[in-house]
Amino acid sequence: MKMRVLLVIFLLFLVPLQAQNVGSLNYINELGDREAATYGDAVKFFMMIQNRDQGSFQGNLAALNRSGITRGIRSGETSLLDRGTLSLMAARYLDLKDSLFYLITGSGRYAFRACIEEGLMDSEAGEWDVVSGEELIETMAKVAEKKEAVK
Amino acid sequence: MNKVLVSILSVSLFISLSLTSAQARIIVAKVKGTAAYKTANQWQPLNEGMSLNEGTKISTGVNSSVILNIDNHTLTVNPLTMLKIYENSMTRTSSENRIGLRRGTIRAKVARDKRIKTVFKVSTPVATSSVRGTEEIISYGPTSGMKVYMIEGIAVGQSNNGLASTLQGGLVFQQKTGGMLPQNPLDPVQAAAMARIYDTFLTADEKTLISLFGSDLVNTYGGFLDKLKSLMDTHALVAIYVRWPID
Numbered sequence: 001m002k003m004r005v006l007l008v009i010f011l012l013f014l015v016p017l018q019a020q021n022v023g024s025l026n027y028i029n030e031l032g033d034r035e036a037a038t039y040g041d042a043v044k045f046f047m048m049i050q051n052r053d054q055g056s057f058q059g060n061l062a063a064l065n066r067s068g069i070t071r072g073i074r075s076g077e078t079s080l081l082d083r084g085t086l087s088l089m090a091a092r093y094l095d096l097k098d099s100l101f102y103l104i105t106g107s108g109r110y111a112f113r114a115c116i117e118e119g120l121m122d123s124e125a126g127e128w129d130v131v132s133g134e135e136l137i138e139t140m141a142k143v144a145e146k147k148e149a150v151k
Numbered sequence: 152m153n154k155v156l157v158s159i160l161s162v163s164l165f166i167s168l169s170l171t172s173a174q175a176r177i178i179v180a181k182v183k184g185t186a187a188y189k190t191a192n193q194w195q196p197l198n199e200g201m202s203l204n205e206g207t208k209i210s211t212g213v214n215s216s217v218i219l220n221i222d223n224h225t226l227t228v229n230p231l232t233m234l235k236i237y238e239n240s241m242t243r244t245s246s247e248n249r250i251g252l253r254r255g256t257i258r259a260k261v262a263r264d265k266r267i268k269t270v271f272k273v274s275t276p277v278a279t280s281s282v283r284g285t286e287e288i289i290s291y292g293p294t295s296g297m298k299v300y301m302i303e304g305i306a307v308g309q310s311n312n313g314l315a316s317t318l319q320g321g322l323v324f325q326q327k328t329g330g331m332l333p334q335n336p337l338d339p340v341q342a343a344a345m346a347r348i349y350d351t352f353l354t355a356d357e358k359t360l361i362s363l364f365g366s367d368l369v370n371t372y373g374g375f376l377d378k379l380k381s382l383m384d385t386h387a388l389v390a391i392y393v394r395w396p397i398d
Contacts, residue, residue, distance in 0.1 A: 025187045026213050029194070029233065032254065048213045055152045122294040134254060138292030139233040141255060144213060 024048065029035065034133035041075035041136055042086055047095060049144045069093050081136065084108030084127035087115040090143050094118070094150070118146065177203040177221050177239055184215025186228070208235045222246050222269070223262035224271060231255050237274075244268060251275075252297075263304075274297040278310040278326040278333065285316075296327035308333065320396030340395050349388040357387075 091111040099114035115121040187194040189208040232255025275291035285304020308324030309315040322336040
């Protein structure tokens with residue numbers, strides 16, 4: 001009898017674990033269907049690729065501020081994400097140092113140029129263009145791959 | 152009577168074994184991190200050893216990957232990828248698999264057996280890759296479009312407007328979203344090629360031109376070599392150095 005109770009408890013623990021896993025995928029797939037991604041999505045994604053997602057925007061933002069990735073960016077959670085902002089976060093996360101102008105200015109404009117050089121961004125787009133959900137996923141896949149290659 | 156019974160049983164066993172060995176199958180060989188599959192409306196966790204059916208969608212999360220054994224082929228699904236297995240059929244003489252790649256990157260290692268007619272196609276919203284007994288990496292995203300990197304063997308990349316390129320030796324097929332034409336897979340080879348023009352048969356003016364610009368030239372479309380060609384009245388001796396396959 002005890003064994004049965006223990007087994008049921010063990011299985012009950014497993015169900016939310018699996019649901020949580022699929023939950024993060026549901027978020028990604030729902031994001032892929034959106035025409036525009038938000039700053040909140042970018043913040044969450046940068047935490048996700050580091051396996052540090054804390055669930056709340058404020059918690060994630062505080063962690064990214066500490067590591068300097070979102071330093072000085074004045075956007076709200078629901079603000080539409082532009083390529084310049086995403087580039088700035090990516091350039092800081094990857095610690096890009098090949099672009100002289102980006103190193104001097106540290107601006108989104110030159111972070112965007114640096115990201116084009118790294119193959120993270122499309123040269124045919126502009127820094128103020130809003131990033132779609134699919135584009136954010138594609139860019140973050142490239143960012144994560146590049147970070148892994150550097151390790 | 153016993154001999155007849157044994158013969159019938161043997162034939163039945165042989166037929167059933169033959170049919171079993173030719174059955175199409177999709178087996179999840181390895182799961183790293185978060186991965187899910189969808190057959191109806193809900194995503195379910197994907198686990199090692201599972202058997203999947205035609206029509207299944209697969210999605211991987213960040214820092215996650217999946218290895219699928221599809222018939223005798225191996226498909227590695229990289230992080231942040233979503234695909235659908237549209238077709239998976241196998242007989243004793245043919246193997247047909249069609250994958251729809253919505254986003255992300257996959258690596259396909261397609262087994263080659265001369266006795267089996269193999270079709271392994273990967274489609275994206277902009278183009279289709281047809282692998283012919285080889286290994287390739289295929290990616291798709293709204294920014295980069297579809298890219299096919301050849302690792303080993305031959306494949307054909309075909310954009311939705313019907314333009315096809317045969318790929319081998321490290322060539323890359325790229326069809327951008329909204330682009331009219333796929334990128335010429337030989338562009339990187341041409342960009343790295345060197346042309347040397349010898350002054351035999353050249354006129355005095357042509358020799359002067361070469362002395363001004365040098366004789367070792369990168370041959371690009373519309374570049375100096377093309378301009379020189381249009382100026383030349385006579386044939387020239389030209390050596391072109393090409394590095395291929397690309398590393």
